[in-house]
Amino acid sequence: MKFAYRILAVLLFALVSITTADAANRGGTLTFARNADSLFLDPVLNQRNVDIWILTNLYDTLLQPSVDGKSIEPGLASEYKTSDDGLSLTLKLRSGVKFADGSPLTVDDVKWSLDRARNPKNGTWNFLLESIESIAVEGTDTVTLRLKHPDPVITAALAIFNSAIMPKKLFEAAPGATEEDKAKAFAEHPIGSGPFVLERWERGTEMVLKRNPNYWQAGDDGKPLPYLDEVKFEVIPDDATRILKLQAGEVDAAEFIPYARVAELKADPALNMELFPSTKVTYLTLNIRPKLKNGSDNPLADEKVRQALNYAVDKTAFIKLVTFDVGSPMRSFMSSSTPLFHGPVPAYEFNLDKAKALLKEAGRDGGFSVTAMALAGSADDSATLSTIQQMWSALGVTLTIEQADNATMVARYNDADFQIQTGYWTDDIIDPSEITSYFAYYPTTESQHSGYNDPTIQDLFTQSQKEADKARRADLYKQIQEIYVKAAPIVFLYQSPLAVALRKPVKDFVQIPLGNNVFLRAHIEP
Numbered sequence: 001m002k003f004a005y006r007i008l009a010v011l012l013f014a015l016v017s018i019t020t021a022d023a024a025n026r027g028g029t030l031t032f033a034r035n036a037d038s039l040f041l042d043p044v045l046n047q048r049n050v051d052i053w054i055l056t057n058l059y060d061t062l063l064q065p066s067v068d069g070k071s072i073e074p075g076l077a078s079e080y081k082t083s084d085d086g087l088s089l090t091l092k093l094r095s096g097v098k099f100a101d102g103s104p105l106t107v108d109d110v111k112w113s114l115d116r117a118r119n120p121k122n123g124t125w126n127f128l129l130e131s132i133e134s135i136a137v138e139g140t141d142t143v144t145l146r147l148k149h150p151d152p153v154i155t156a157a158l159a160i161f162n163s164a165i166m167p168k169k170l171f172e173a174a175p176g177a178t179e180e181d182k183a184k185a186f187a188e189h190p191i192g193s194g195p196f197v198l199e200r201w202e203r204g205t206e207m208v209l210k211r212n213p214n215y216w217q218a219g220d221d222g223k224p225l226p227y228l229d230e231v232k233f234e235v236i237p238d239d240a241t242r243i244l245k246l247q248a249g250e251v252d253a254a255e256f257i258p259y260a261r262v263a264e265l266k267a268d269p270a271l272n273m274e275l276f277p278s279t280k281v282t283y284l285t286l287n288i289r290p291k292l293k294n295g296s297d298n299p300l301a302d303e304k305v306r307q308a309l310n311y312a313v314d315k316t317a318f319i320k321l322v323t324f325d326v327g328s329p330m331r332s333f334m335s336s337s338t339p340l341f342h343g344p345v346p347a348y349e350f351n352l353d354k355a356k357a358l359l360k361e362a363g364r365d366g367g368f369s370v371t372a373m374a375l376a377g378s379a380d381d382s383a384t385l386s387t388i389q390q391m392w393s394a395l396g397v398t399l400t401i402e403q404a405d406n407a408t409m410v411a412r413y414n415d416a417d418f419q420i421q422t423g424y425w426t427d428d429i430i431d432p433s434e435i436t437s438y439f440a441y442y443p444t445t446e447s448q449h450s451g452y453n454d455p456t457i458q459d460l461f462t463q464s465q466k467e468a469d470k471a472r473r474a475d476l477y478k479q480i481q482e483i484y485v486k487a488a489p490i491v492f493l494y495q496s497p498l499a500v501a502l503r504k505p506v507k508d509f510v511q512i513p514l515g516n517n518v519f520l521r522a523h524i525e526p
Contacts, residue, residue, distance in 0.1 A: 024220060024523040029230040030506060032517075033242040033254040035378065036406035037204050037235040042187040043164035044116055044123045045180075047438075047445070048410060049515060052161050052428060056516045057209060057231070059164030059192035062091055062110070062143075063155055065430060069279070069337075069513030072155050072430065076105065076165055076193065076216075077143075086150030086468060091158075093141045098214040099167045100197035107137040112168040114145075124445060125162035127437055128153065128429070130465065150468045153431045160428045167191055195226040195520050207233040209519075219521065227523040237377035237405065243501070246271070252506050252524070255517075257499040258379035259323040265501045272504060275326065275497035276511040279335040279427040282327070282384070284372065284420050284491035285413075289451040293417040300370065300419065304362040306488035310348035311355035312395050313388060319494050322383045327494035332481045333439045335495045337513060340432045340477040347485050347492035355395055367396025372420035373412065376403040381422045384493070416449045423448070423490075426498070426515030432477055436461055440484050452489035 038051050043059055046052065064075035074080070077091035097105040116122060118129035131151035136144045147154065157163060170191055176182040190198055193216070196209035209231045217225045234251060236242040242254040243261060247268065257265060257273070265273040290301040299305050315329040331343025359365045372388075374381040382401075389399040399420075404412070412418050427435055437444040441461045442453040460476050460483075467473040485492070498511045509522040 024227045024508065024521065025525055026221075026223070026227050026523070027229050028524045029232055030228050030253065030509075030519065030522060030524060031232045031234060031251045033236045033245060033251040034233050035235075035237055035239070035242065035256045036375070038201075038207065039407065039410065040184075040187055041190045041198070042183050043161045043166070044125075045183055045187075047124045049426065050406065053515060053517045054207070054209075054233075055161045055164065056194070057196045057519060058190055058194045058198060059161065059166065060194050061159050061161070061163050061165065062093075063159040065159050065512060065514055065516070067510055067512055067518070068277075069427075070430060072159050075159065076110075077158075080155070082155075087147050089145045089147070089154055091143050091145075093143070094216060095141065097193055097216045099170070099193050100191050100212040100214060101167075101170070102214055103167060103170070105165060105167070105193050107140060107143050109168050110143050110165055111135045111137055113165045114163060116166075117162050117164075123162065124438075125160070125434070127444060127465075128157040128160070128162060128434065149466045151465070152468055152470075152473060153429070153433050153465065156429045156431045159430070160434070165193060196231060199230070205235055207235075209233075217520070226520050228519060231519050231522075237375070239377060239379040241377075246501055246503065249503065253500060253502040253509065255498075255500050255511075256378070256380070257501050258383070259326045259496070259499065260379060260383065262324065262326060262499055270504055272502045272506070274500045274502065274511075276500065276513070277337070278496070278498045278511075278513050278515065279337045280424055280498055280515070281330055281333070281335050281495045282380075282422075282424045282493045283330065283333075284384075284388070284493065285418075285423045285448050285450055286489055286491065287416060287419050287450055288489055289416070292419055293415070298419065299362075299364055299368045302362045302364070303487060304358045305364055306491075307348070307486075308355040308358035308362070308364075308395065309392065309397070310488050310491055311351045311358070312397075313348070313391055313491060313493070314350040315346055315348075315494070316350070318387055318391070321387050322380065323494060323496055326499075327496035330492040330495055333484055333490060333492070334432055334435045334481070335427070337495075338427055338432050338435065339430060340474050342474075342478040342481045343485075348488070352394060359395060365396070367398070369398040369400065370419055371400045371402055372422065373402045373404050373409055373418050374422050375409060376405050378422075384422060388491070413449055416446065416451065418449075420491075426513075428514050428516075430514075433461075433465060436464075436477070436480060439490070440480060447489060450489045452487060454483060454487060457483055 062077040078094045080091040131147045133146045133148045174182040174185040195215050199208040199210040201207045219225045245251045246254045286300045319327045329346035385401045464476040505525040510518040
């Protein structure tokens with residue numbers, strides 16, 4: 001009998017040893033080099049990735065995108081159900097969820113957060129929750145959204161940063177006479193129910209997130225996630241400096257690796273050079289207003305000029321020179337990975353003769369000058385604009401490149417105080433509505449602050465937000481994309497993966513196709 005117990009003890013010890021060996025290492029600080037600092041950590045009142053990709057680590061949503069970015073999974077809501085008539089969505093909250101300060105997350109927090117997010121006066125993304133007529137709470141764990149009309153996007157909309165659940169009492173207790181004042185104050189010390197909480201923030205230099213001790217998800221070892229104690233973000237705008245620090249072991253990971261350096265870092269035995277599948281598109285935003293902020297005439301107001309500039313970019317050569325064949329030509333304003341994408345051929349395949357003919361029709365064959373803003377320190381931005389500078393010179397178009405830091409770029413973009421800006425986009429939602437509203441639906445952001453305003457697109461987009469029939473909705477988006485490509489409010493460049501380099505001990509960091517940096521299960525091996 002003692003022998004049997006000894007055998008059982010040995011087996012149990014072996015099982016525990018295997019489980020311990022397989023479990024992720026806990027603790028430690030992961031130092032992540034960013035190319036730009038965040039600006040404003042409020043999930044409702046922002047529109048930039050530098051904020052969004054931090055917000056998704058601080059806050060949770062009722063539903064969540066899957067790691068492959070193609071489906072919706074339960075989040076703070078453990079289950080959800082749409083009514084047969086499509087006019088209500090009922091969600092049941094997980095029990096025992098707490099905010100990072102230890103206070104309970106309640107149905108009142110959910111109702112208040114979604115009411116704030118859908119308020120037409122708040123932020124850019126409220127239109128995603130436009131279909132909500134009212135929100136009812138039932139007991140302590142059930143929330144029902146009553147809809148004005150069937151909404152094909154509503155579950156996806158509950159899985160993006162704008163729908164994050166915030167602590168009502170803590171927000172309302174923040175200093176300030178107005179909600180805007182309170183939002184600014186709260187965003188300096190945000191509290192959410194996400195896996196991390198903001199520890200400190202030295203603007204322009206460093207941000208530290210520490211693990212939320214009250215997080216609801218458990219790891220493989222049965223203990224609460226995340227595995228890391230901290231994520232430290234160092235703001236290093238210069239690409240070359242970020243890479244040098246990574247190679248020297250001063251940081252553990254670096255984002256926005258220039259495509260020119262990908263092959264080199266892939267060959268480095270100390271690194272894992274990741275090209276994460278994405279919905280990223282890179283383009284030039286064109287201000288198409290007849291007059292610029294400085295009062296000067298703007299040749300980009302002419303559709304034929306914009307078409308000519310697009311035709312004059314040799315995409316094959318450009319992609320080889322700038323992305324080292326990592327990218328592929330844009331065929332729409334949205335990525336080919338975005339649902340309901342339509343783009344049978346690359347947008348504006350290279351045709352210099354056609355470009356010259358269009359400029360002649362526009363009365364601009366004598367040439368003209370334009371100015372483009374680029375992010376200072378970005379090798380990809382510099383390569384993009386210097387290459388286009390050479391290609392457009394064949395048309396007699398002189399391109400002046402203006403370097404600016406991220407804060408200046410954002411401020412002038414929001415104020416439409418630019419002629420051309422470099423730009424990239426990744427979807428935040430598993431649906432084409434977000435990118436379409438941002439690029440083509442004028443009421444949201446004046447079509448990327450470009451001034452492009454097509455009444456037909458406005459009508460088609462409004463219809464698409466209510467159209468439950470998949471085939472009819474796909475046709476609406478096909479029409480929108482065809483109209484937009486013809487109007488050319490952007491210079492269509494390329495779609496590409498997200499390039500992140502990590503030191504070998506860093507495991508299970510993921511950047512999903514929607515762009516979110518996911519540190520939830522990241523850990524550092526000894």
